[in-house]
Amino acid sequence: MTFDQLPGTTLAITELLTSWQFVAGAVVLTLGPALALRRRRAVHAALDDKQRSAAADLNGRRLEDRLTMVIAAAAAALSATGLRRVGRHQMGLSDPFDLLPFVALDVAAMVCGRRARRRARAGEGPGLSGVLFWVLAGTSSLFSAAEAASLLGAVVRAVWPVLAAVLWELGSLEERRAARSSRARPDRRLALVRLFHPVEAVRVALLLAARQDLAQEEATAEVRVSRAAFRWYRLRRAQEAVRKAGRPTRWAYRLLEARADSRAQTASERARCADPAVLEQVVGRLQLRVRQAEWAGMNLRSAAAFEAMRSTLIGAVGTVPPHTGTTHTGAPDDPASPEEPQVGSGMGAADGMTDVLTDAEVEEQFVRLVPLRSDGKLAWGINKCASAVGIGTPRARKFHKSQDTWLPAAVTRYGASTAPLERHVDEALALANAAAEAPDTEGQPTAQTFDDELLLAGLADGYQVLPGSKLLVPAGAGRR
Numbered sequence: 001m002t003f004d005q006l007p008g009t010t011l012a013i014t015e016l017l018t019s020w021q022f023v024a025g026a027v028v029l030t031l032g033p034a035l036a037l038r039r040r041r042a043v044h045a046a047l048d049d050k051q052r053s054a055a056a057d058l059n060g061r062r063l064e065d066r067l068t069m070v071i072a073a074a075a076a077a078l079s080a081t082g083l084r085r086v087g088r089h090q091m092g093l094s095d096p097f098d099l100l101p102f103v104a105l106d107v108a109a110m111v112c113g114r115r116a117r118r119r120a121r122a123g124e125g126p127g128l129s130g131v132l133f134w135v136l137a138g139t140s141s142l143f144s145a146a147e148a149a150s151l152l153g154a155v156v157r158a159v160w161p162v163l164a165a166v167l168w169e170l171g172s173l174e175e176r177r178a179a180r181s182s183r184a185r186p187d188r189r190l191a192l193v194r195l196f197h198p199v200e201a202v203r204v205a206l207l208l209a210a211r212q213d214l215a216q217e218e219a220t221a222e223v224r225v226s227r228a229a230f231r232w233y234r235l236r237r238a239q240e241a242v243r244k245a246g247r248p249t250r251w252a253y254r255l256l257e258a259r260a261d262s263r264a265q266t267a268s269e270r271a272r273c274a275d276p277a278v279l280e281q282v283v284g285r286l287q288l289r290v291r292q293a294e295w296a297g298m299n300l301r302s303a304a305a306f307e308a309m310r311s312t313l314i315g316a317v318g319t320v321p322p323h324t325g326t327t328h329t330g331a332p333d334d335p336a337s338p339e340e341p342q343v344g345s346g347m348g349a350a351d352g353m354t355d356v357l358t359d360a361e362v363e364e365q366f367v368r369l370v371p372l373r374s375d376g377k378l379a380w381g382i383n384k385c386a387s388a389v390g391i392g393t394p395r396a397r398k399f400h401k402s403q404d405t406w407l408p409a410a411v412t413r414y415g416a417s418t419a420p421l422e423r424h425v426d427e428a429l430a431l432a433n434a435a436a437e438a439p440d441t442e443g444q445p446t447a448q449t450f451d452d453e454l455l456l457a458g459l460a461d462g463y464q465v466l467p468g469s470k471l472l473v474p475a476g477a478g479r480r
Contacts (some may be wrong), residue, residue, distance in 0.1 A: 061174060068167045075160035076106045082144030082157050089147070101143065106161070107134035115166050120172040123179035131170075137165035200224075221271075225278060228271040229285035231264040236290065284314040301383070304390030357391060362399060362412040365389040372411075378403055 047055060086100035096217040115129035126133075126250065138161075145158035195201060207219045212223070238257040246252045273279045299305040327467060344430060369388045371379045378385065386396035399406070 057178075059179075064174075065171055067166075067397070068171055071167055072110070072164040075164035076102075076110075078157070078160045079106055079140050079144050082147045083140065086143050090391040105136050105140040105143070109133055109140065109161075109165070112136060113165075113172075117168075117172050117175060121179055123176060125176075126172065130169075133168075134165060135197060137161045200227075205226075221278075223279050224267070224271040226285060228264070228267040228273060228282045229289065231260070231267040232282065233289045235260040235264045236286075273458045280314065285312050285396060287322040299386070299393055302387045302390065304387075305392060308390075308392070357389070362395070363406055364414050366407070367410045367414040368397060376407070376411075378407070 080099070083102040084098045084106065087093040087101045091098075092103070095101065109132075112129045114131040116133055118124040119125065119127055119129065141161040144161065145154035148157050149153040150208055200220075203223045203469055204216070204219045207223060208214060208216065208247045211219070235257070237255065238260040242250060242257050268282075271282060295309055298309055366378070366385065366389060370385055379432045380388070381395060382400050383398050385400060386393045389396065406456040
């Protein structure tokens with residue numbers, strides 16, 4: 001049998017297989033996918049683990065979006081049948097105008113869904129478009145269910161628009177989370193599980209409104225630490241009430257203490273006080289509550305009192321302000337270092353305010369900064385000594401009253417004070433009386449000039465010259 005004698009079908013197949021177009025198409029269809037798959041594997045192998053995970057996540061989202069579009073198209077087609085019946089029966093529309101309800105509801109819902117998805121890609125909330133998307137989807141579902149002849153038919157017609165809307169909203173949520181994680185935006189939304197603790201949820205919401213930089217988890221931890229410190233403070237107050245209560249009413253205060261203890265334990269568990277860092281925060285806030293009245297009444301005449309107070313805060317390291325003209329020999333840089341405690345066991349350790357300097361350092365500062373009188377006593381008062389040395393007034397009073405005990409040994413150990421002695425009223429009166437009793441002689445202008453300078457200085461300090469002499473007395477003395 002020759003080539004011309006073959007049957008028609010076999011001849012057609014033979015001509016197809018021997019044509020160059022068929023051979024070229026077969027090569028392209030065979031090698032094209034193979035080359036594309038090989039190229040994809042090579043690109044995938046060149047990526048690191050993080051990039052490979054991101055690429056897989058992106059491909060998964062794209063596939064999910066395509067399937068969502070398919071389901072949305074099927075739901076729209078099913079909804080269109082019900083909405084066309086609504087247009088014909090309820091609105092009196094004829095073909096093709098009975099498609100207008102479908103266009104007005106489902107197509108409008110698709111437009112709003114696309115706008116909400118675009119906002120989700122930017123990491124923003126759904127906004128008004130998201131609200132309208134659900135309103136239009138619900139309206140379409142309701143109208144479609146209204147044209148069913150039975151309850152089961154109504155459910156079957158109503159489920160498809162809602163299903164498409166749920167799948168679309170899930171895709172928008174994934175886009176929003178991916179956009180927020182890429183730009184490291186804090187998550188400030190309250191989870192639904194917070195509704196089981198409504199009081200805590202309200203506190204977290206108020207804290208999020210007050211501080212825009214906090215994330216939801218950080219605000220929750222902050223609220224729980226604050227509540228734990230408050231419960232510890234209430235337990236402390238209950239314990240004090242038990243100690244102060246009399247025997248007939250002590251049992252009632254014991255019950256209050258037990259209840260406060262139970263609530264403090266619950267708050268500690270929620271704040272995770274087993275963590276040392278969290279425990280330090282709780283104790284620090286408890287210290288603020290306990291010592292608030294003491295710190296409110298601290299000495300405000302110098303910055304040293306504030307520095308001394310700040311050095312006692314739990315979780316904070318205080319700094320000692322340098323004193324002018326003073327050098328600490330052998331003193332540690334850190335007031336909380338283990339080589340030397342902040343407060344010695346002697347004077348000042350129990351006077352309500354913890355000072356930074358030790359007793360030996362305070363004695364050195366007294367000798368170097370405070371001038372001495374001719375009888376070896378301190379020339380300054382208690383308040384001025386406290387301001388110059390940088391200690392509290394109660395502690396300065398103790399050193400001032402006990403100067404006969406420690407001052408001679410401190411002067412021998414550290415040397416005499418080099419601070420200039422100020423002119424006091426007693427010294428000015430003594431100089432003025434001596435000048436009044438001494439006869440005036442010529443050739444001594446220096447003494448007269450010195451007396452005039454003393455008088456001018458006394459007048460500037462609020463004193464006046466007593467008539468008939470050069471005595472300095474307070475201004476207005478003797479007036480009634």
